[in-house]
Amino acid sequence: MLRYMQKTWSYLVNEINAIDLLGYNKVADNTFPNIVPMTVGKSANQLPRNKSVWLMQMDDYNFIWNNYSAKGYRTFYAEDHPNIAMFDFNKAGFKKRPPGDYFNRPLSVAMEKNKNIWNSYHNCVHGRTEIDIVLNYLKDFTKMFQNKPHFSFTFMTRLTHDNLDGAYKADKIYLKFFKDMFKSDNLKNTVVFFFSDHGMRFGKIRETFVGKLEERLPLMLIVFPPWFLKKYPDINKNLRINARRLTTPFDIFATLEHILDFNGIDKKEVIKKRSMSLLNEIPEDRTCVDADILPHWCTCSKLKTLDIQNKTVINVGHTIVSLINQDLKDSFDVCEPLYLKSIKHALLVIPFEKRLRIKKTRQHVIDRKVTNGDHVKSYIDYQITVQTKPGDAVFEATLRFDLKGKTYDLVGDFSRINKYGNQSHCIEEHHLKKLCYCKIQP
Template identity: 45%
Template sequence: MIRNRVIHPSTVTSHFLVNTEVCHIPKVDPFDLSINTLIKDKNFIKCSNVTSLTFQDGQGLRLNMDVINTTYNGNFSYCEYHGINRGNNTDDNKYQYTPNGTIFKKDIVVTEQFVRVKCYDKSHSVIYSNYHAFILPQPIRLQKLNNRFSKHKEENKPRETLNVLMIGVDSVSRLNHIRNMPKTRDYLLRHLDAIELQGYNKVADNTFVNIIPMTTGRFVEELPWNEQKSGEPFDKYNFIWKNFSSSGYSTLYVEDDPGLGIFNYLKSGFHVPPADYYYRPLALAVEGDNSVWTSGHQCVGDRFETDMILNYTKDFLKLYHKLPYFGFNFLSRLTHDSISNTASADTPYSNMFRDIHNQGLLDNTVLIFFSDHGMRFGEIRQTYIGKLEERLPMMLLVFPKWFYKKYPKITQNLKINQNRFTTPFDIYETIKDILYFTGDVKGDVDVKQRGISLFEEIPVSRTCDHAGILPHWCTCMSQQELSTNDQFYNMSVNYLINYINQHFLLKNVTGKCWPLKLGRTKSVHIIKNNDKLLKFKQSLNDVINRTVSYDEKRVNSTYIFQVAVSLTPGSGEFEAAVRYDETTRNFTMAGDISRINKYGHDSDCVNGNFLRKLCFCR
């Protein structure tokens, strides 16, 4: 145990994810009592225990002979698969089956990327249906990409040619990631040395208007895409994967629920497939076949849909890990409408990351594991913490370990930026820097630059206005020192002292420690939300007009007070954040209590790091 560590007050950031002069984003407890009843349940989805008759093995489709022999008792006749493709049409909501099927009675190598399988008994009745997705080589396309890649290296001379894999999960805040995906989080942070952007703030309302800035560096209205012209496709816009494709990178684009597609919900999608491997035709085909869905439309037979799509992505990595690629995977069905369903995502994603790491598939790849926003609906959205976390989605980036060692200045900036105010525009600039990688750090970044690469240090003077974020979405709080005659000055100090005495010293170590009393108040600062964060403006469709006038109706506010005090006996110096809710007129703690001076042997009568920093032994 580090007993006498001195923490300088200016370095105490335990109460805030971002703690700069112009931006304070509070670090709230993911399991705060105010939301405890709304987050206690975890929903673990189980698929059907009826084993599939067919399964994939590389580019092969195999029959499960144990199922055939035990379930069908000699009544099995044959199976047939039909390919599924988009055909020559430009409608992103259509697909077609190949007219001629392929009959098989034993394992077979498929020649179609997506297939529907039906198996029959001896009376020619269908006894089984399923769908499979394969990553098949594209030799003609690959030759063209190789030529582009050679030209890219010759003209742009990138110092490194790193792949990019973007893995997105809809509606998962950083707090809900902590609550419901502990295995995934632990593996990313401990084993893969992930960089977590704790001050990552969304820039607009829903998925569409946050993914556009991340992949184009622009707001939707700057493309300019007109939401009133719902028939307009997205082919002409310069998404970041187009830059990679034109530079010789193979591309992957995967979403699950076709009705919730980023570019398809109330929109027309793409008239030309946006990537070399585009999952949508299979997603449409499976969606329309109710006979194969189980477990509340989360499983296809005995296979969890999330696993199916992550395995498809993994197969892409296996085929292309020694070649340049860009992959975009975004899944919505599981987590879009349910905060508790996120728990079911933990095992698939942790297994995915463990597998691709152990197989060396991340050795030359930047992994970006992200969400678009937190939960936008339901009871939790009505709470203060729910409003806050809806604006703070998870964002983690993993670079190869050799990269961290080879580029120490970039690594230093990445670590600093974990607790700076960041946005989807910064992700776009970072991905661009990966494509045209120089290895250099420019320094002296213009704070008014809307998007800033994470390879640079994000300025401490950055505000929401600099980043182009409307006040409604801004989680940065302003700070102001209170005067000694302000009513909250003494109220917040008294609450903190009572909390320490009642909840810790008296409750846990009665008789061992002296009750603490105020020696002097060093400072009290109010950290206040702008009122607009606590209001919600529904957009017409997906886009909020950036000149919209918000309803200025009075709403109840939550304030955070940062309190610094010296307590007696012992002259211990403490700093803590306490929260005041106007609705209930109650104080609660808003973070940990920090001891910011030495305590030596004052607390030898108790055990535990937290009690030792509070106790002055009798």
């Protein structure tokens, strides 16, 4: 955000006193599995699933806005770009009831169908940007219920989904929106979360180390009303401390629950768990294991560069391609089997938890939980970037080698870090789109 939306960030952090969660770590690859923990408090694979999961209606899930609605809050839900809306793209969406009392999807779909009203690469409707239309709807909602309990969830996609440069254009729009909102006092009793689901997942930037970190460390700014922070100085202190602690979308859900049930009494004992409210202090020694972040996504690990010509590294590279082909095997009638073309990068992943326990071992050798033998020699994690043929796809994956069983397991997901465009046009399964290279290319 500092690169593309400097004015908005500076205004929120320096003038409005927003908390910038610098250790906010995503927990999965793309939008849906990162938003589900934030809004449902569960990982996506904990939701009821079967082979027709993408046909299941989203109404069946208990989203956080339902909890607010049950306690008398008016609710609002809005997105742009209806073709890839997070709960509708390759999913059944909301069919029984809308996710909020105020819901823009019917209007958004109608606008999308009318090709004559769009210009500026489908970002503007006549003389207004699509983002501005949605934000004005949100502005009207907050103004109407300024003095009544209300909850809103808004998610924008189109302007920045495929091109980070779009964030330059968004900077001016969001800056005006937030200035109007805060100066009008519409947010005087409101907590604001300004966030992204993940960083750029593909392209030349993503192939760099900085790009890898940016992808895994999305934006999360939080603004509390000044009067609230003054009234509860311990919470203000906790929020400032937590800005530099490891946090995840699960913690946002826990925080939203805490806000809903807040009675002015801070919890005295904090139990280390997956979902932790930011109103309490997050432990300094929290690890990715504690936060349920798989090694592939964890940014707390130490990374050691390995020789890409090393025999073990080459073996891991072939194993990654083999695992991709296992996922594709039922689609080999339309998708090509993939082969290893080259290994681009190879890293040894040393989790923070291991380093912490090694350090503790020197001081507490009696404590069996932190002895070297129990933890350091049980497995090895490799993070390898491979290029496959045909198609020149670039994949990044983390494989865990079990030193006892002599087996490799995928920990996390396959990251496709270059664009695949129409290479997988022949297949509809969303999770295979990034893997498949169609036998017949357009």
